[in-house]
Amino acid sequence: MNSAKAESAFSKRTIAAALANYIDAGSIVAGSAGLSMWVSYLKLSDSQIGLLGAFSANAISAAIGALLGGYLADKVGRKAVYTNSMLVYALGICLVLFGFNFPMLLCGYTIIGISVGADITASWTIIAENAPEKNRARHCGVAQVAWAAGAVVVLLLSVLVGDLGLLGNKIVFAHLLVIALITYTLRKRLPESDAWKNSEDRPAAVKKTSYFDLLQPKFFKNILFLMGVFLIWNLAAGVMGFFMPYIYQQVGGVSANTANILQMALFIFTGLGVACIFMPFADQYRKTVFGICAFMAVVGWSLFLLPFQGLPVLLLFVFAIGINNGAGQQANYQLWASELFPTEHRASAQGLMFFLVRISIGIWSLFVPVIMIQFGIGVMAGILLICVTASMVIGLVFAPNTSGKSLEQIQEELYGAPQDGSEKRKTRTII
Template sequence: MGRWKATIAVAMSNYIEAGSIIAIATSMSLWEEAFGLDSLAVGLLSALSANAFGAAIGAAVGGPLCDRYGRKFIYTYDLILYMIGTLFAVFATNFTMLLIGFVATGIAVGAGVTAAWTYIAEEAPNERRAGHVGVAQLAWSIGPAVGFLLAIIVSPLGLLGARLVFAHLFVVAAITWWVRRGLGESQRWKDQQANPNRVGTYRGFIQLFTDRRNVVALLFLIGVYGLWNTVAGQAGIFQPRVYEAAGLDSANAQNALQVLVWTLTSLATYFGFMKYGDAVSRRLLYFIGAALGVVAWSVLIWGPPGWTSLLIFAVGWGLSAGIGAQAFYGLWAAELFATRYRASAQGVMFMLVRVMVGVLSLWFPLMLQEVGLHGVGALIVGLLVAALVIGTVWAPRTRGKSLEEIEVERYGRLLDGESSGSAASGAGSTADAAGGVEGADAAAPSRR
């Protein structure tokens, strides 16, 4: 199967992840009314779903399994669990069934997204890695655009319409699972496994937390993605409530605004990140995306109420998400860790990030209700500013380099002697031995 076809098939994990979050967001008020749910139950459903703790569990388990049994092992079986979860949501008759469905889909996407980012980066050409990783981001942004559009179309059907949105995710997952059956295993993982002196999965997992270079990279990426996603996670699941707090009450108008947000995210991902992530300064590109996010939320929170502020927010946040923290996280998380624990590192980070989202999700509806949008505004903007500073100041110098070259620069050698087609050329340069997030970016201006 060609590289682009394989990339697209694996990237669909991001479509169904984002689609799940939007399906929950657009239907929560309907479930709330149908099952008589209170704010605590709503917070629990949100926190244990694909938006937070459910995905955290999947990532924590899926990452190490991905390193132990291979990338194909995860993306072969995760969608089966996902389809079961969506069926529970489609046919839910009470809170318990709905909760089981949300948890199952969350676990599945947590494992699947981790494997997807790892596989795509490992199989991508060195000079087009951002372009390929960007496909996952593109799928992630198309999912909400389609999800909100479907919500508008089926809104006259009430709860039945919400069930149909989940049903469409089941169909997409089934088709994706069928296509993935023809995918091969990551060549880099196979080369690493073939080395007789390779380190076992358990020992490698321990090294992930005992090697200073790994710990620094983990902290950097959590600072970039964790802080940003704590905001994005609330927006993904509670944006209708945020719009209500900003004075926009119409559900269809809210969903239409979200279609605009995610359409712009898709366009920014393709024309921004995928086109220029391998060609221009990544530090500059990241800064632009992060700054747009800060401006967008500041206008929504403190700007004059009305459609002008709402449209500025939609345009700014939509463009920001396309070239911002999540796209760069998917790229840097694969680049900054050796093959032996690349998926485990992503699993750990994705788990911690979704736990952060989950903790806030338990209280966000109540906070929004009690103190209003202005009350939570300082927290939202503060998190986004922190992510902007961390990602801009410590952006790693990895553009145009093979994963093996980056590994040599960061660790001094290829840890397991991987010998894929790109390894020979990648291992030859150690001039930038500081590597990763520990050196000054100015030392390699052509490879930001």
């Protein structure tokens, strides 16, 4: 009975934290879907459009938010960051909803991005810290399901209210505001992370923790491994997230509406990949799940190198990349990023890595259109094939054996037993 109650409590915490992913995906898709309407309404110049893209929830502002949020989550606690970030997010949404000029719109997009970046780092950390060690993948997978759901729901809403123009896009953003306020209410009622509260070294670490600590070899090697898996893979994922509707139309000769439907199907397969593969199997067979699903990205991008193209090829791509998104690099990175760092540095490490990934995507996105136009989509697919293959190999060769272990056990194996409080650590109930 106690076990059932504990699992129920963990589930509530997990769902409340996972809503950050719904909001993240929803913000990116809603911003992209409404861009052309804002351009028409405000008569935006090319430079203004570029600023909106650069400071959206998918790029610089989210990167800055992650850097700030990760540091604060280690300093003052996970709950303070992931609860109050929802109020900051609500402010950004309101600026978009009631904006009537470019500065208000840009401020809204930027505030949304900062809050999302901060929320993701704190939320991913608290999910892993609250999850039972035998079911950590299942709990972390909820966040990935929420991400896919956010993208699908916003795409569907955008289609349904598309005839309303800018008002329709504001309705989509308004629904995200409602979700944010519900999330804030849920999180206010939940306790702080047990790992953060109970860490014996936390009082001293709070005063000393900084991003410079992560440059120590014992931490830096893990950052290099995770960036080798996740950042390199994200160069392909960034193209998939923003440029795929254009690629669908160019390669498959499909209409814009069909391209949007294909993109929606991709996110549906992402959710299925998490729910049907990652969540039930990754806790016991993590490396196998990673290998198979990482290989799906290799298969997917290889399809664009075939001498024949068309709708069947696009459907195979949507299936393969959807499964990869759901149970490959993204989902496994979320687990490893929480497992490979001690409590006092866990959120900061995630903030730094999220910052590096989002900044890299922003810079890379500047070159993607040039490469596709000058050299063709086949060349771009070849580059991305190299990226996802390298990411898969790095993950398979260097992946740590952390399945089924508590975060404390992993921490002791990597960094040794704590200098003080060792006996207390042995007898304390593991989360």
